[in-house]
Amino acid sequence: xxxxxxxxxxxxxxxxxxxxxxxxxxxxxxxxxxxxxxxxxxxxxxxxxxxxxxxxxxxxxxxxxxxxxxxxxxxxxxxxxxxxxxxxxxxxxxxxxxxxxxxxxxxxxxxxxxxxxxxxxxxxxxxxxxxxxxxxxxxxxxxxxxxxxxxxxxxxxxxxxxxxxxxxxxxxxxxxxxxxxxxxxxxxxxxxxxxxxxxxxxxxxxxxxxxxxxxxxxxxxxxxxxxxxxxxxxxxxx
Numbered sequence: 750x751x752x753x754x755x756x757x758x759x760x761x762x763x764x765x766x767x768x769x770x771x772x773x774x775x776x777x778x779x780x781x782x783x784x785x786x787x788x789x790x791x792x793x794x795x796x797x798x799x800x801x802x803x804x805x806x807x808x809x810x811x812x813x814x815x816x817x818x819x820x821x822x823x824x825x826x827x828x829x830x831x832x833x834x835x836x837x838x839x840x841x842x843x844x845x846x847x848x849x850x851x852x853x854x855x856x857x858x859x860x861x862x863x864x865x866x867x868x869x870x871x872x873x874x875x876x877x878x879x880x881x882x883x884x885x886x887x888x889x890x891x892x893x894x895x896x897x898x899x900x901x902x903x904x905x906x907x908x909x910x911x912x913x914x915x916x917x918x919x920x921x922x923x924x925x926x927x928x929x930x931x932x933x934x935x936x937x938x939x940x941x942x943x944x945x946x947x948x949x950x951x952x953x954x955x956x957x958x959x960x961x962x963x964x965x966x967x968x969x970x971x972x973x974x975x976x977x978x979x980x981x982x983x984x985x986x987x
Contacts, residue, residue, distance in 0.1 A: 814924055815839040816936045823907030835906040836936045837984065841921055843914075846905060846980040848939045854886060856899060859939030861885035862975035865957040866892035867949075877955040879973040893945055893978055900980055911980040913947035916958050916967055918981055923965035931965040941977040943970070 818833035820826040826833055836845045849855035864882030883891035890899050893913055901909040923931050930940040943961045950956040956969040959976050970976060 814922075814933060816933065818936065819844060819906055821906060838922060841918070842983070842985040843918060843921070844906070844908070844982050844984050845922065845937070846900070846911065847937060848941075848977075848979070851939055856886065856903065857896075857905075858886065859941060859977070861891075861977070862941075863896050863945065863978050864892045864975055865945050865949075865970075865972035866894045868894065877972060882973050883975040896978055897980060905980075908982055910982050912982065913945060913978065914981040916946045916948050916960065919944060919946050919960040919979070920965065920967065923960070923962065925965050928964050930962040932962050937979075944977045944979050945970075 815838070817837040817839060818826045818828060818830050819835035819837050820830070821834055823835075825837070834847050834849075836847055837843075838845065846857060848859035849857050851858060851860040862884050864879035866878045866880050866882075879892065881888065881891045881895065883896075885891045885896070887899070890896055897911055897913065900911050905911060922937070924933050925931060927933070930937075930942075932940050934940060940962050942963055943959045946958045946960060946967075948958040950958060950969045953969055955971050955973070957972050958967060959970045960967050
């Protein structure tokens with residue numbers, strides 16, 4: 750019985766103990782991200798959060814996560830605002846898209862999912878991607894690249910430089926003291942189970958990387974299987 754309890758606790762930290770764990774050592778074509786994080790973020794950039802105890806992990810998360818709600822014009826709004834289409838991470842200086850409520854018909858409805866697609870070029874070495882393979886309101890813009898294009902056309906939160914996040918960037922908003930979802934829902938409501946990143950898996954020509962917000966682990970996923978998308982943009986370059 751003690752062995753079973755230890756195994757269960759370990760699985761909560763590292764994710765499912767199956768072949769997917771091997772993905773963590775795989776390489777990827779990195780997306781164009783915001784650059785390096787401070788050393789304090791090492792806890793959130795690993796599948797197993799630095800091997801810390803659940804208590805220590807919780808303390809670290811409370812100290813590191815610091816968000817500001819952003820309104821439609823790109824300015825900060827109060828923490829008790831009823832609606833906020835974006836969130837600023839005050840540590841990484843990354844601004845994140847906030848999904849709209851399920852069923853409202855918004856272009857970024859939280860329930861919509863997208864296939865992973867990027868226009869083929871030589872750097873992908875014939876990597877398999879899937880055009881318009883998602884489930885969303887606009888079937889002609891239902892993959893990661895086209896959804897990003899539409900959001901930039903709309904100047905979401907007043908900006909047109911939105912993109913897919915890298916693995917490290919997306920994991921930086923995970924709160925490992927929570928689970929199902931492992932995120933602060935007071936800033937990121939309607940969070941779904943898993944989200945695409947910009948990183949493509951070198952070792953599997955049909956897969957890209959995603960972050961699961963059930964427990965905060967990362968894993969590969971077939972580009973043809975629709976997943977949610979949460980866009981990001983840099984603010985430190987402004």
